[in-house]
Amino acid sequence: MIEAKVSVQVGEFRLRAELQGGGTICLAGKNGTGKTTLLRAIAGFLPIAEGFVRIGGTDITKSPVEERDVVLVTPATCLPHLSVDSHVMWGARLKGLRPEKERVLRLKSELGIDYSGTVGNLSRGMRQRVALATALLSSPRAVLVDEAFLGLNDREAFISRYGKLAKQASVELIFSSQDEVDGTLADYLYVLHDGLAMPKRPETNP
Amino acid sequence: MNWLRLIAIASLLLLLVPIFVLLYYGLGPFRDAAGFSTQVVRSIELTLFSSALAVAADFILFTPLAYYLARGNDRISESLVDLPVSVPHPIIGVALLILDSPVTPTGKFLLGLQINFYNTILGLVTALVIMSAPIYVKSMEPYFESKDPSPEEFAMGMGASRLRTLYSVVLPSSRDGLTSASLISMSRALSEFGSISIIAFYVLQFPFYGVSPASVTIYEFFSGNMSGGLNAAVTASAAMILVAIPITLAGHMFRKRARR
Numbered sequence: 001m002i003e004a005k006v007s008v009q010v011g012e013f014r015l016r017a018e019l020q021g022g023g024t025i026c027l028a029g030k031n032g033t034g035k036t037t038l039l040r041a042i043a044g045f046l047p048i049a050e051g052f053v054r055i056g057g058t059d060i061t062k063s064p065v066e067e068r069d070v071v072l073v074t075p076a077t078c079l080p081h082l083s084v085d086s087h088v089m090w091g092a093r094l095k096g097l098r099p100e101k102e103r104v105l106r107l108k109s110e111l112g113i114d115y116s117g118t119v120g121n122l123s124r125g126m127r128q129r130v131a132l133a134t135a136l137l138s139s140p141r142a143v144l145v146d147e148a149f150l151g152l153n154d155r156e157a158f159i160s161r162y163g164k165l166a167k168q169a170s171v172e173l174i175f176s177s178q179d180e181v182d183g184t185l186a187d188y189l190y191v192l193h194d195g196l197a198m199p200k201r202p203e204t205n206p
Numbered sequence: 207m208n209w210l211r212l213i214a215i216a217s218l219l220l221l222l223v224p225i226f227v228l229l230y231y232g233l234g235p236f237r238d239a240a241g242f243s244t245q246v247v248r249s250i251e252l253t254l255f256s257s258a259l260a261v262a263a264d265f266i267l268f269t270p271l272a273y274y275l276a277r278g279n280d281r282i283s284e285s286l287v288d289l290p291v292s293v294p295h296p297i298i299g300v301a302l303l304i305l306d307s308p309v310t311p312t313g314k315f316l317l318g319l320q321i322n323f324y325n326t327i328l329g330l331v332t333a334l335v336i337m338s339a340p341i342y343v344k345s346m347e348p349y350f351e352s353k354d355p356s357p358e359e360f361a362m363g364m365g366a367s368r369l370r371t372l373y374s375v376v377l378p379s380s381r382d383g384l385t386s387a388s389l390i391s392m393s394r395a396l397s398e399f400g401s402i403s404i405i406a407f408y409v410l411q412f413p414f415y416g417v418s419p420a421s422v423t424i425y426e427f428f429s430g431n432m433s434g435g436l437n438a439a440v441t442a443s444a445a446m447i448l449v450a451i452p453i454t455l456a457g458h459m460f461r462k463r464a465r466r
Contacts, residue, residue, distance in 0.1 A: 071363035076356040081378035089363035
């Protein structure tokens with residue numbers, strides 16, 4: 001369960017948002033409405049002027065980024081010098097986790113990672129899949145996906161599969177999208193407009 | 207008429223004419239065997255060796271500082287980095303002498319640890335590190351700033367510290383930037399005279415017993431303390447330029463690659 005009530009000021013832009021939900025949350029909104037700002041605030045990369053962020057009952061508002069256990073994935077996220085297999089295991093190894101080989105293979109298969117080589121030489125979509133697998137395998141409290149689902153083949157099916165895998169691993173998932181329709185792929189939908197996050201009930205989802 | 211191009215070429219010529227004249231006379235009319243003597247070759251070897259060590263130290267000690275400045279907001283540290291190169295360079299030589307003098311507490315402490323700067327390779331390299339590190343940091347800082355922070359944020363989200371992120375995420379994808387900054391700061395170290403003429407006029411250690419750095423040797427020819435006089439100074443200077451040019455050019459070539 002993620003609970004966040006944040007007020008963030010970035011230059012002239014002020015964001016006020018209140019989120020509450022477990023499983024998969026979709027943040028929808030046009031460019032400049034504050035999706036990235038909200039995700040970066042939750043991840044700890046932007047200071048929160050007022051409010052709190054709690055994940056699974058733990059208050060992480062003042063925790064440094066590396067202690068939050070919240071992974072932010074953007075379209076540019078990858079460690080380009082690593083091989084696909086090393087990349088996928090990177091976060092888990094960093095934390096001293098040893099995920100079962102079968103689980104790694106299943107995750108790769110579910111996310112369509114049937115290729116190898118150096119990550120920097122892959123296409124953007126292939127890199128995004130690897131980064132998303134890495135994030136999930138490191139078993140964080142939450143994975144925040146900032147438009148990193150864009151440009152993937154079979155995007156909707158991928159989001160559903162990823163959300164299901166996150167749930168199985170007890171990882172909260174928040175993803176941003178420019179399209180409210182993507183809310184149907186999530187358990188909760190919040191629509192951002194001019195720095196305000198408004199919840200939409202599932203039955204009102206388009 | 208492209209006036210900007212014309213002015214740019216004129217400005218460049220202003221910088222390069224003295225070098226070309228020196229190369230012409232040093233390798234032509236003023237060529238003197240003393241300028242290519244074993245002593246000069248050894249002094250160039252010492253200069254290359256000590257500059258390479260200084261750059262290695264720059265890489266190990268100052269890469270974290272450049273990254274810290276690039277990703278932090280520490281204006282004071284950013285200004286202080288420039289201090290060593292913004293004072294007359296002999297001052298750094300004098301400062302190292304005082305730091306390691308037997309009459310100062312720091313000197314007593316350092317000498318107690320057998321750390322002696324005066325006329326040693328250690329002193330020479332230390333002076334070169336102080337004079338080249340600001341150039342290294344100022345080359346690496348904008349390079350780090352220009353890198354997309356997403357991979358770093360990704361790693362930190364999984365629990366990597368800033369230092370771990372630097373070594374595991376940033377440096378492996380920064381080869382061109384590191385090579386460029388190292389070569390440019392090595393060029394700076396090769397050209398140093400002021401500080402090393404005080405702290406390490408010559409070195410008294412294996413394998414460079416009694417050898418002076420190249421810039422000091424050239425000065426010694428010029429001042430008449432070594433036989434050969436002005437002609438030898440001009441010839442040795444030309445030889446040193448020929449050594450330095452490829453390093454400088456390679457540094458800038460890698461800088462262009464790093465910007466891509």
